Amino acid sequence: MRVLVGGGTGFVGTALTQLLKARGHEVTLVSRQPGPGRITWDELTRSGLPSCDAVVNLAGQNILNPLRRWNETFQKEVLSSRLETTEMLAKAIAKAPQPPQAWILVTGVGVVLGRGGGAIGHMLLPFRLGLGGPIGSGHQFFPWIHIGDLAGILTHALEAGHVHGVLNGVAPASTTTNAEFAQALGAALGRPAFIPVPSTVVQAVFGRERAIMLLEGQKVVPRRTLATGYQYSFPELGTALKEVVA
Incomplete structure (x- = not known):
């Protein structure tokens, strides 16, 4: 095409x-x-x-x-x-x-994980230094997707004639909390990840309105994406992060 x-x-x-x-x-x-x-x-x-x-x-x-x-x-x-x-x-x-x-x-998609850019680019340095950790309480949901799967969903939607409507661009294991994400990233880098970023700091950097996106999170499940027949290359967080930081 x-x-x-x-x-x-x-x-x-x-x-x-x-x-x-x-x-x-x-x-x-x-x-x-x-x-x-x-x-x-x-x-x-x-x-x-x-x-x-x-x-x-x-x-x-x-x-x-x-x-x-x-x-x-x-x-x-x-x-x-x-x-x-x-x-x-x-x-x-x-x-x-x-x-x-x-x-x-x-x-609107989850946090896009990939080499050389996206949200992970801002996170890697503090985590590599052992200064990473959850944002705020860490209990909020943290929807994510590997960039290979985001590109894959878009290509699948273009190539498959039966795909219509709204598809959530998140991984099937996206019911991850922010604390679980921090732990998984720390594990992928072989570093501790327990120093939380206080909500006051997040609000100071991003402003109150934007901080809500990071501090409250959202539970997103890609039911329709899976129903179209798309096969994820990186459905699990651990393998997605290992590929990104390799």
Whole structure:
């Protein structure tokens, strides 16, 4: 298939592009910067949708970027980066003489575990130094997914004609608590992991609204993802983390 990927230059987009190409698909990225195998968002608006069989939108500011203060400016950026890109693609699809067969939006997934990026990139240094531990109480649920499985679910959704509706991008063992996750990461690195990060520190770094996401957690089970027939490569946390830190 010819697949157009919005925001495909980031951590998840790179993994998805590699998998799609490995499976014989042709990939064009939509990004802010021009380059080989890419079109810009301006070109998309000006010239319309290039000929393609499927469209995936991964574009969006990282909500939990610890380097950005949670103020009105950043909140607007987070919203517009998702809404505007989705609207641009939707309009281009609606105008296309031959619209694609598949249209996928990625709006909410578990903590993505993978080498060289994602949330784990911020966690590794303190854990390697033996300073890692649970966030807040540690009792909150901590949904996660290996990047190979996130790319795999997206590819499965594109290739299988029967997949429709909302799929949760989390691992089947995602009823992990934050404390269990910290212990498993410490074990994968051969380091202790019992120094908790107080909730006051999390609120100071991320702001009260964002801190809720980390301190309260959410229990997510991928029932529909499993029901579509997707086979996870990394269903268990221990093996997922060992692959990431190897």
